[in-house]
Amino acid sequence: MNLPTGPGIIGDLRARILSLDLPPGAPLSRADLSARYGISSTPLRDALLRLQDEGLVQIHPHARTSVSRIDLDLARQTHFLRSAVEVEIAAKLAARPPAGLADELWQLIDMQAVEAAEDRLKAFGTLDQAFHDALFRHAGLMQVQRMIRRESIHIDRLRALHLMQPEKARQILSDHRSIAQAIGKGDPAGAAQAMRQHLSQSILFGERLTAQDPQYFTSAAR
Structure with missing residues (x-):
């Protein structure tokens, strides 16, 4: 299966969140995401920060990350x-x-x-x-x-x-x-x-x- 790379990771995660494949409040394991997309921690962190700016992800203290809940x-x-x-x-x-x-x-x-x-x-x-x-x-x-x-x-x-x-x-x-x-x-x-x-x-x-x-x-x- 061809997985998205680079900016495509942001688009794929965004689509999964908006479609509720990743529901509100769901934890996001960085290890699992790195394995799924075949990327290192730095580009994954950048993608999560971008999604946090869009309001789709929340990055908590101690690197815990989750899908934002609906406001x-x-x-x-x-x-x-x-x-x-x-x-x-x-x-x-x-x-x-x-x-x-x-x-x-x-x-x-x-x-x-x-x-x-x-x-x-x-x-x-x-x-x-x-x-x-x-x-x-x-x-x-x-x-x-x-x-x-x-x-x-x-x-x-x-x-x-x-x-x-x-x-x-x-x-x-x-x-x-x-x-x-x-x-x-x-x-x-x-x-x-x-x-x-x-x-x-x-x-x-x-x-x-x-x-x-x-x-x-x-x-x-x-």
């Missing part, structure tokens, strides 16, 4: 920003739907339905992100999207936890259909409401989950 307050703040932007985008696109957007959205929805039926949640999640990326792209706001993505580590992990719930994939599909239908019909108010409803679910789920699985969250969130 629900920061997730709420990111959600506030993302919701304000995406609700406005949905309304803007519905007011004047760009050529090709409706077909692209429905194609992504159809692909998501296949992945959901086969219980391939990782692929489903990738297509979920692609749906929202398409809206930013057609609105000409990809730089805004990149800014939001940089601040989304906590809400992304909340969404990954939520996606593990049996009903969540079905709800996402239903929400995406409502958004696509409203945009296709040229209904700005309907598109905005559908997007607002869609984006509200993971934060509500996070508030419930702090009581059910407190080990995933910071003490402040609990």
Whole structure:
């Protein structure tokens, strides 16, 4: 198997953390990581420091390292920003739907339905992100999207936890259909409401989950 090297290690660890392959609070053994990636302690330390700067890893005294827990307050703040932007985008696109957007959205929805039926949640999640990326792209706001993505580590992990719930994939599909239908019909108010409803679910789920699985969250969130 070809393992990532250099900067690719950071990307691989980031992806594993955001997908919950490495869950919140999980210890990170430096010896195990060095063996997995075939690197010495210095490049591994640099990679962990970079991930700590991103808020994904916590390096504790005496070299103990763990995956950072989810900060629900920061997730709420990111959600506030993302919701304000995406609700406005949905309304803007519905007011004047760009050529090709409706077909692209429905194609992504159809692909998501296949992945959901086969219980391939990782692929489903990738297509979920692609749906929202398409809206930013057609609105000409990809730089805004990149800014939001940089601040989304906590809400992304909340969404990954939520996606593990049996009903969540079905709800996402239903929400995406409502958004696509409203945009296709040229209904700005309907598109905005559908997007607002869609984006509200993971934060509500996070508030419930702090009581059910407190080990995933910071003490402040609990």
